[in-house]
Amino acid sequence: xxxxxxxxxxxxxxxxxxxxxxxxxxxxxxxxxxxxxxxxxxxxxxxxxxxxxxxxxxxxxxxxxxxxxxxxxxxxxxxxxxxxxxxxxxxxxxxxxxxxx
Amino acid sequence: xxxxxxxxxxxxxxxxxxxxxxxxxxxxxxxxxxxxxxxxxxxxxxxxxxxxxxxxxxxxxxxxxxxxxxxxxxxxxxxxxxxxxxxxxxxxxxxxxxxxxxxxxxxxxxxxxxxxxxxxxxxxxxxxxxxxxxxxxxxxxxxxxxxxxxxxxxxxxxxxxxxxxxxxxxxxxxxxxxxxxxxxxxxxxxxxxxxxxxxxxxxxxxxxxxxxxxxxxxxxxxxxxxxxxxxxxxxxxxxxxxxxxxxxxxxxxxxxxxxxxxxxxxxxxxxxxxxxxxxxxxxxxxxxxxxxxxxxxxxxxxxxxxxxxxxxxxxxxxxxxxxxxxxxxxxxxxxxxxxxxxxxxxxxxxxxx
Numbered sequence: 027x028x029x030x031x032x033x034x035x036x037x038x039x040x041x042x043x044x045x046x047x048x049x050x051x052x053x054x055x056x057x058x059x060x061x062x063x064x065x066x067x068x069x070x071x072x073x074x075x076x077x078x079x080x081x082x083x084x085x086x087x088x089x090x091x092x093x094x095x096x097x098x099x100x101x102x103x104x105x106x107x108x109x110x111x112x113x114x115x116x117x118x119x120x121x122x123x124x125x126x127x
Numbered sequence: 128x129x130x131x132x133x134x135x136x137x138x139x140x141x142x143x144x145x146x147x148x149x150x151x152x153x154x155x156x157x158x159x160x161x162x163x164x165x166x167x168x169x170x171x172x173x174x175x176x177x178x179x180x181x182x183x184x185x186x187x188x189x190x191x192x193x194x195x196x197x198x199x200x201x202x203x204x205x206x207x208x209x210x211x212x213x214x215x216x217x218x219x220x221x222x223x224x225x226x227x228x229x230x231x232x233x234x235x236x237x238x239x240x241x242x243x244x245x246x247x248x249x250x251x252x253x254x255x256x257x258x259x260x261x262x263x264x265x266x267x268x269x270x271x272x273x274x275x276x277x278x279x280x281x282x283x284x285x286x287x288x289x290x291x292x293x294x295x296x297x298x299x300x301x302x303x304x305x306x307x308x309x310x311x312x313x314x315x316x317x318x319x320x321x322x323x324x325x326x327x328x329x330x331x332x333x334x335x336x337x338x339x340x341x342x343x344x345x346x347x348x349x350x351x352x353x354x355x356x357x358x359x360x361x362x363x364x365x366x367x368x369x370x371x372x373x374x375x376x377x378x379x380x381x382x383x384x385x386x387x388x389x390x391x392x393x394x395x396x397x398x399x400x401x402x403x404x405x406x407x408x409x410x411x412x413x414x415x416x417x418x419x420x421x422x423x424x425x426x427x428x429x430x431x432x433x434x435x436x437x438x439x440x441x442x443x444x445x446x447x448x449x450x451x452x453x454x455x456x457x458x459x460x461x462x463x464x465x466x467x468x469x470x471x472x473x474x475x476x477x478x479x480x
Contacts, residue, residue, distance in 0.1 A: 060317045060346065063310040069453050071304030078450055083311070093453040097460070 067100050069093070131155050131274065131388045132465030133240035136250050137353045138385030138397055139228070140235040141265065145169050149193065151184025153389050155239045159226060160184040164191045169235055170204045171226040177208070183223070233257040234385065240469055251350035255381040255401040262406045264416035265399040268423050272434035274352070274388040277396060278462070280426055281355050281384055282318060282455035284345055290429060291422050299325035299343070307453040314461050318347040318454035324364050330418050331361050334411050335378045335404065340364045342377075347454065351461045357382035379403045382419070392434060398423050 059068070068081040072089075080096040081087045082103040090096035139154050140161060150161040151174050158174035160183040172193065174182045181197035188194075192209065193202045200221065201210035208221030227238040227245035233256045238245035255261045270277060280286065287296035299322045308317040322343040331337065344360040360368075362377035385397035400419050405411040448456060 059308070060306075060319055061308045061310045061313075061315060063313050063315075065311040067309045067311065067457075069307040071306065071450055071453075073304070076450060078453065092448065093450060093456055094448055096453075097456055101460075 069096060069100075128466070128470055129156060129388075130391055130466070131239075132352050132462060133469035133471075134244050135239060135352055135465060135469065136229075136236045137239055137387045138234050138395075139171070139237040139387065141267070141397070142169075142230055142233045142235055145235060147188065149184045149186060149188055151182060152395070154237055154395075155388050156390055157226070157239065158182065158184075159237065160186075160193070161228075161235070162188055162193070164204060166191075168204075169228045169230055171228045171237055172202060172206050173224040173226075175223065176200050177221050177223055233263075251354040253354065253356060253381070253383045253399075255403075256383065256399055260406070261381075261401045261403055262412060263399055263401040264412050264419070265397070266416065266420050266423070267398070268396045268420070268427050269389075270394040270396045270427050270430055271392065272394060272427075272430040273392055273437075274386050274394045275459070275462070276430045276433050276437070277384075277386050277394055277426070278349075278351070278355075278458050279452075279455045280430060281357075281386070282316065282347065282349060282458050283451050284318075284320065284347070284357075285451045290425055293329065294418055294422050294425075295328050295330045297326040297328050300345075301451075305451065305453065307457060309457045309461070314351060314465070316347070316349040316351070316454055316457045316461065318345075318349075320345045327361070330415070330422075331378070331380075334380075334402070334415055335361055337361065337363060337378070342366060349454075349458055351458055352465060353385050353387055355384040355386060357384075392438070396423060396427065 065083045067083060070079045070081070072079050076091060077089050078091070078093060078096050079087055079089050080100045082100055084104065086103065088096065088099045088103075090099065137154055139152055139159065140150065144150060145161045145163050147163055152159060152161065159171045160174040161169060161171050163169050172183055174184050176183060176195040176197065178195065178198055178200050181195055183193050183195060183202070186193055186196035191204060195201070199210070199212040200208055202223055203209050206223040206225040208217050211217050211221065225242070227242050229236045229247050229250060231250055232253045234253070236250050256263050285301040288298060288301035289296065300320065303320050303322050306319045309315070310317075324340055325343045327337055327339070327341045327343075331341070331343075342360070342362045342364055344358070346358040348356040348358065350356075359380040359382060360374070360377050361380070366376050368374040368377065379402070381401040383399040383401065385395070387395040387397065389395055398419060400415050402415065
């Protein structure tokens, strides 16, 4: 058996909750793009805010403060924007590619 | 209509669970009897004798044939009855359904739905589970809750901070924003949480030997409805993958779950932890297996309670979703789409008017 050690962090040591309107801690770099398919929706949690930014696979974006409204916009987007027909902006770039086999 | 998608592959068992004895397990409401033939192939038959419904999984194997333990009806690998007790004539309807089965990556997959549509190319892969250079520990816990609750749980790892503190949770998990991606064609949900300066939870501290702050990446790749991959990368702070060459200054752990509905209110919670370090260290294997099982049981306890809550709630209860649920909502949507696509009426030709 490995020696028992007190964990440095215990469930009682919870992160401090911030008040309304204050952004949660979000000062880390956003992860790079991972999926490289033709029809990829992407939602990025904007740094230092509570804002979500959604990108349709056609490249257009939209912001929202909660995910349901943003998903509604994204899923409706290809239908409501007639010129949004060719998924080009999400072509594989220099970011890490994930093999989905 | 069942709540799970039909015409999909589901993990039914680990390869090493099915040997030369009959093995029973219910998958998506279908009681199945598995066995391995002398040629090494896995066979899945309906777990019910056509005569008096006796479970074939409680019967006997003889020369790659199943002999019912009640009256001796005997079935071959294709489910055809080849012998009936005390008579020469075998009734034409004496046949049990056969399910399509494939073994890949040490997992036994079964196709649930129209067997004519089974396509091996659709099975999502988890190659680390039996690949050279990796060591895997694994287990399976019965969950008295619907599969959707486990999907919600695994797609939002911020719960690690609260439910699994002291094991895999640290404050940074709940504090770090996520990026969510959904491939509509491949039906993959990907949720990234990259913590570049985080506390090292005991799960990784004691298995890797890393001391101090770490770079911790969690990349969820969910292939609904069943296979969940968590690509976990642990390295000292500041150590990023090199532009070229192997990422050999980091530790990699592939946490794999197979979420297989048993009934509408119970789920097989298969869990696996594969690592690319300390490959022969039994102490590390034991520690990771025990720790992960503990974590899984913490989830099981919470989700079993949730199932009771959900079953007892009024219709159309309005839950609340926030940013951390972005990936879970995507998974729910894809599964709902798969359910609709797999519904019998979706596959039936439309009658001409």
